[in-house]
């Protein structure tokens with residue numbers, strides 16, 4: 001039985017690509033291991049894998065009895081429901097330490113960088129394993145995606161340095177153009193059901209015992225969602241009721257203007273003003289300079305919820 005490596009629920013490009021790359025590295029180091037994803041791939045990830053000719057990982061939702069590596073998360077809420085019956089061999093991540101625990105010692109690479117793939121690429125370097133051209137291409141895209149083409153507050157010099165190395169390996173000359181090509185695919189909303197858009201990059205959190213959900217759509221231009229904004233607002237209100245959450249937020253992030261329009265459905269909208277200093281008007285607040293859920297939204301909300 002081979003070991004499986006997988007990222008978080010509602011997989012994004014980093015979760016999928018880091019799993020593929022870590023499986024490749026571990027295989028070369030002699031492990032019997034395969035990449036997996038907890039759900040269907042989003043359009044951006046599908047585009048990235050196709051561009052570099054890399055096969056999509058199998059979708060696996062149950063991991064009981066398996067040896068596993070986690071990438072791009074260490075939160076139980078982002079993990080498979082039966083993770084407790086799996087044997088965790090290691091975690092490679094770039095988020096705050098979550099609540100996953102293990103019964104055995106584990107291999108742990110958790111760095112405060114912009115993307116899990118920056119850590120995985122550094123692991124190739126550390127282990128002296130050559131990064132294949134196709135894996136370099138998809139890791140480069142994952143880093144451009146997670147760091148919003150180096151603009152996100154989460155981006156570090158380590159991310160930029162690894163991207164230089166990966167770009168050389170895969171022969172990409174214009175990283176801005178590559179990034180924008182990718183974000184155009186990511187921005188496409190036409191023909192996609194509203195709930196699917198809300199869930200495209202959505203995470204649930206527990207804050208002070210209360211349920212808080214936060215989704216994000218990264219857009220090359222905010223006007224892309226003008227025609228569906230009302231429907232998005234209604235849907236996060238519905239979602240809040242369905243989940244029994246205190247608050248559900250949807251970040252509409254304009255990656256060119258470098259700011260976020262926050263859609264708010266909450267039992268107490270004042271949490272937004274307390275966290276970000278802007279009072280929502282009609283359930284909406286414009287937050288200039290805010291692009292990262294991980295670094296600029298969640299920590300401030302957690303402070304308010306206590």
Ligand code: MN
Pocket residue numbers: 008012014015072
């Ligand atoms: Mn992710």
Ligand code: MN
Pocket residue numbers: 014015072094114115116146
């Ligand atoms: Mn990530």
